[in-house]
Amino acid sequence: MTGQDDPLDSFKPSGAPPQPSEVEFREAEAQLLAAIDLEMTRSKRRSRAAGWRLPAIAATVAVALGLFAVLQPDPARAALLEVARAARLATPIDIPSGSYVYSRSENVHLVVRPGSDMNLNSESVAYLLPTIREVWWSPAERFIQIRTTVQRPTFFSPGTAAAYRAAGLERDDGVGETDTQQLTGVTDPLSEAEWPTEARALRSAMEEAVSMSDDQRPIRVRVLDLAADLLRDADRTPILRSAILEVMADVGYDIVEDDGTISLSARFRNPLLTRLEVTLSRTGLLLVERTVLLEPDTALQIPANTVISRSEREPPVTTRSLSSPPP
Amino acid sequence: MTGHPTDSELIAASWTDPQQFAQIFQRHFSAIYAFTVRAVGPSQGPDLAAETFVRALAIRRRFDTEMYSNARPWLLGIAANLIAGHLRSRAREYRAVGRLSSVAEPAFDEEAVNRVQAESIAPALRRALGSLRQEEVEVVSLFALEGLSYKEIAVALGIAEGTVRSRLSRARTRLRNLLADPGEIGPT
Numbered sequence: 001m002t003g004q005d006d007p008l009d010s011f012k013p014s015g016a017p018p019q020p021s022e023v024e025f026r027e028a029e030a031q032l033l034a035a036i037d038l039e040m041t042r043s044k045r046r047s048r049a050a051g052w053r054l055p056a057i058a059a060t061v062a063v064a065l066g067l068f069a070v071l072q073p074d075p076a077r078a079a080l081l082e083v084a085r086a087a088r089l090a091t092p093i094d095i096p097s098g099s100y101v102y103s104r105s106e107n108v109h110l111v112v113r114p115g116s117d118m119n120l121n122s123e124s125v126a127y128l129l130p131t132i133r134e135v136w137w138s139p140a141e142r143f144i145q146i147r148t149t150v151q152r153p154t155f156f157s158p159g160t161a162a163a164y165r166a167a168g169l170e171r172d173d174g175v176g177e178t179d180t181q182q183l184t185g186v187t188d189p190l191s192e193a194e195w196p197t198e199a200r201a202l203r204s205a206m207e208e209a210v211s212m213s214d215d216q217r218p219i220r221v222r223v224l225d226l227a228a229d230l231l232r233d234a235d236r237t238p239i240l241r242s243a244i245l246e247v248m249a250d251v252g253y254d255i256v257e258d259d260g261t262i263s264l265s266a267r268f269r270n271p272l273l274t275r276l277e278v279t280l281s282r283t284g285l286l287l288v289e290r291t292v293l294l295e296p297d298t299a300l301q302i303p304a305n306t307v308i309s310r311s312e313r314e315p316p317v318t319t320r321s322l323s324s325p326p327p
Numbered sequence: 328m329t330g331h332p333t334d335s336e337l338i339a340a341s342w343t344d345p346q347q348f349a350q351i352f353q354r355h356f357s358a359i360y361a362f363t364v365r366a367v368g369p370s371q372g373p374d375l376a377a378e379t380f381v382r383a384l385a386i387r388r389r390f391d392t393e394m395y396s397n398a399r400p401w402l403l404g405i406a407a408n409l410i411a412g413h414l415r416s417r418a419r420e421y422r423a424v425g426r427l428s429s430v431a432e433p434a435f436d437e438e439a440v441n442r443v444q445a446e447s448i449a450p451a452l453r454r455a456l457g458s459l460r461q462e463e464v465e466v467v468s469l470f471a472l473e474g475l476s477y478k479e480i481a482v483a484l485g486i487a488e489g490t491v492r493s494r495l496s497r498a499r500t501r502l503r504n505l506l507a508d509p510g511e512i513g514p515t
Contacts, residue, residue, distance in 0.1 A: 011467065011468075013472060031377045035385070
């Protein structure tokens with residue numbers, strides 16, 4: 001560029017403007033509609049608090065005009081807000097002195113190794129490695145015990161399975177082994193942070209927190225991940241848990257209600273189309289986190305719709321014992 | 328309201344019936360999407376476009392329904408503000424890790440690349456843009472990427488036309504230096 005050039009010319013776009021795909025349009029619209037629902041729900045709550053009542057005649061007219069359904073919040077989001085209310089009323093977990101919060105989860109995660117590890121010509125090879133993870137956590141004593149048992153991996157092709165065994169990688173991964181670690185002086189950065197308990201302020205704080213990372217996924221996906229991280233620990237206060245759930249309703253994820261559970265999900269490219277799912281109990285306990293690859297990864301031989309990570313948790317309990325399972 | 332309400336009529340109606348705001352989304356999402364994707368790329372652009380409307384809903388009472396009938400400049404102003412925040416945050420990360428020249432842009436699948444890569448500004452320009460001051464990023468993005476006039480930018484950002492001119496002038500000087508010496512890139 002010469003000194004005479006206008007540097008702003010470099011930014012002038014060329015070509016046709018980018019157009020949203022149908023999925024992008026729908027997802028963005030869902031976020032806005034969720035925010036509208038939340039505002040209407042809050043507005044109704046405020047109205048009730050003020051003793052305002054919709055005159056019966058107006059309600060009748062609304063029904064007659066077919067407007068009633070339009071005025072109601074999306075049922076799935078309303079259900080999530082109901083979970084938020086239940087979480088707010090839940091009894092906080094009591095961790096007596098000398099006790100630990102014990103949690104157990106069954107996990108699967110994707111392992112990607114260089115093909116040379118298995119004496120294969122391919123650049124990278126992937127497989128799924130299941131583990132059982134038990135955690136004993138004492139926030140007061142800043143002590144944590146983590147017990148991990150590695151189970152047999154599953155493969156995307158018989159050839160990879162054979163190459164894995166031939167290369168003796170079961171030993172490398174610790175398949176069939178249990179490892180126990182005890183750490184003292186542990187601090188949980190998420191607990192140390194002061195999270196607002198008002199949903200709008202909390203959402204801003206969460207978005208700011210996730211924007212500081214190198215994570216390339218869309219912010220709403222990172223916020224869902226952070227929400228799961230925050231809900232995972234049993235010692236969050238009910239009011240914070242409730243606010244987290246309100247944020248999740250506000251952001252506008254796809255919500256599916258099932259028998260006794262409610263699942264939220266967000267799709268993103270990373271670089272392949274992927275879906276992050278979080279399943280909660282009706283009281284806001286984190287039950288399942290899953291990442292589903294929606295498109296095939298031909299290089300790694302992973303078929304479409306493969307669950308590439310899963311963490312399924314049992315409700316936490318308190319215990320005085322560090323043995324497994326606790327009595 | 329008439330059969331085809333103006334944006335300002337819809338926004339005024341949305342004060343008491345927020346559902347009306349969904350029509351603002353229907354009318355302007357594609358334009359805001361094009362703006363944000365061009366500015367920050369196909370990974371974060373769609374998110375910022377969606378966020379623009381959620382934020383606009385929250386602050387819709389600030390839109391002057393008496394003075395303006397078209398909401399697009401106002402929405403572009405909100406989007407420009409989000410873009411500036413995003414780019415400056417990314418530039419901070421680049422500088423923090425001291426790997427400006429080696430930062431890899433996110434990879435996307437071939438279809439997405441074909442669709443939008445040519446339509447977004449180059450990564451180096453994006454980083455340079457993120458190195459400007461927040462208010463400079465806003466005016467530059469609206470002027471250069473969106474092609475708005477000084478007057479339209481003034482409306483979009485709620486500032487005087489003279490302020491638009493002075494911010495663009497400062498931005499030109501800083502960009503000229505930054506693009507000549509990329510080592511200087513980083514938020515101020």
